[in-house]
Amino acid sequence: MKKLFAVLGDPIGHSMSPIMLNDILSFYEIDAHYHPFLVRRDELETAVKGLKAIGISGFNITIPHKSTIIPFLDEIDELALSIGAVNTVVNENGKFVGYNTDGYGFIKGLNPYMSSFYDKKVLVIGAGGAARAIYFTMAKMKPLAIDIANRTVLKAQELIESCPYESNSKALSLEEAELYLNEYDVVIQTTMIGMYPKISEMPISLKLLKSQSLVCDIIYNPLETQFLMEARQKGATVQNGIEMFVYQGALAFEKWTGIFPDVKRMRENVLQQLGGVKC
Ligand code: NAP
Numbered sequence: 001m002k003k004l005f006a007v008l009g010d011p012i013g014h015s016m017s018p019i020m021l022n023d024i025l026s027f028y029e030i031d032a033h034y035h036p037f038l039v040r041r042d043e044l045e046t047a048v049k050g051l052k053a054i055g056i057s058g059f060n061i062t063i064p065h066k067s068t069i070i071p072f073l074d075e076i077d078e079l080a081l082s083i084g085a086v087n088t089v090v091n092e093n094g095k096f097v098g099y100n101t102d103g104y105g106f107i108k109g110l111n112p113y114m115s116s117f118y119d120k121k122v123l124v125i126g127a128g129g130a131a132r133a134i135y136f137t138m139a140k141m142k143p144l145a146i147d148i149a150n151r152t153v154l155k156a157q158e159l160i161e162s163c164p165y166e167s168n169s170k171a172l173s174l175e176e177a178e179l180y181l182n183e184y185d186v187v188i189q190t191t192m193i194g195m196y197p198k199i200s201e202m203p204i205s206l207k208l209l210k211s212q213s214l215v216c217d218i219i220y221n222p223l224e225t226q227f228l229m230e231a232r233q234k235g236a237t238v239q240n241g242i243e244m245f246v247y248q249g250a251l252a253f254e255k256w257t258g259i260f261p262d263v264k265r266m267r268e269n270v271l272q273q274l275g276g277v278k279c
Helices: 017-027 041-053 078-083 102-110 129-140 153-162 174-179 226-233 242-257 263-274
Strands: 003-009 032-038 058-061 088-092 095-099 121-125 145-149 186-189 214-217 237-239
Touching (some): 003 017, 003 041, 017 032, 017 242, 078 095, 078 129, 088 242, 102 129, 102 214, 102 242, 121 129, 129 145, 129 153, 145 153, 214 226, 242 263
Parallel strands (some): 121 186, 186 214, 214 237
16 A cells, blocks of 8 residues: 655645655655645644554654644654654654654765764854754764854753753854854854845854864755855855755655665755745
């Protein structure tokens, strides 16, 4: 019987996951379909019960349900529980088990440039949901230091304090981050500043950026934000948000099928889809 996979969110029409994952399912000749479902906040519990009743094989969760889904699942993996957000659910013998592949997706995307962080000082800009997944996952990998700069410094402080993995971390204001920027080997921009249509905005100035640094922006529309463009012009190695998106999907696919998929194919698929939006 054909298997069903899905993504639940609101809004959901813009999601690039269905085209990317249906393509990769058919590439591996898996008899399955991945479907986007628009699920309103007050209908999440009913939707999850419905998916269980029909025996769905697995699904992704996107905004605004990544945290609110937790009480409706049977088990949550340790990292997802500590992050407080689930983006992937696997039906394991009738039990819905929640995982978070966002942080590992981000880190796997960095592999071509960097696979260990023990001697690296990392700066995360932003303290929202994406920053939380990246910070917690990275803290597990024990970088030399991992600081968080945020408009609301208190939120950065709370994020650090809520992390169960010991780390050498400070909460900074955006102004402090600008001032100490030359200390960091890796800079990760996780706010929505610079996203289409406000493409000329930057969360901090890069005046003091080290030219040997690795600079990532998890935004993928535009493909090159002003932040990444300026970092590249300063000689830094840069990476946009496509890699995180593709790898979080690849890791979800692996959890559902046991196959780590062809990420090159997935990346090309996403870039093709983005060709349809203003980049
Ligand atoms: P979120 O939870 O709402 O967090 C937003 C962050 O942006 C907070 O740190 C917030 O600071 C900061 N911020 C918002 N407006 C700001 C402003 N005007 N000036 C300075 N800081 C501001 O959002 P999220 O879910 O983490 O998503 C953030 C971005 O990541 C979005 O662009 C999203 O598309 C992207 N994303 C990409 C991927 C991927 O796969 N590539 C995955 C997830 C998310 P305060 O705390 O001070 O409000």
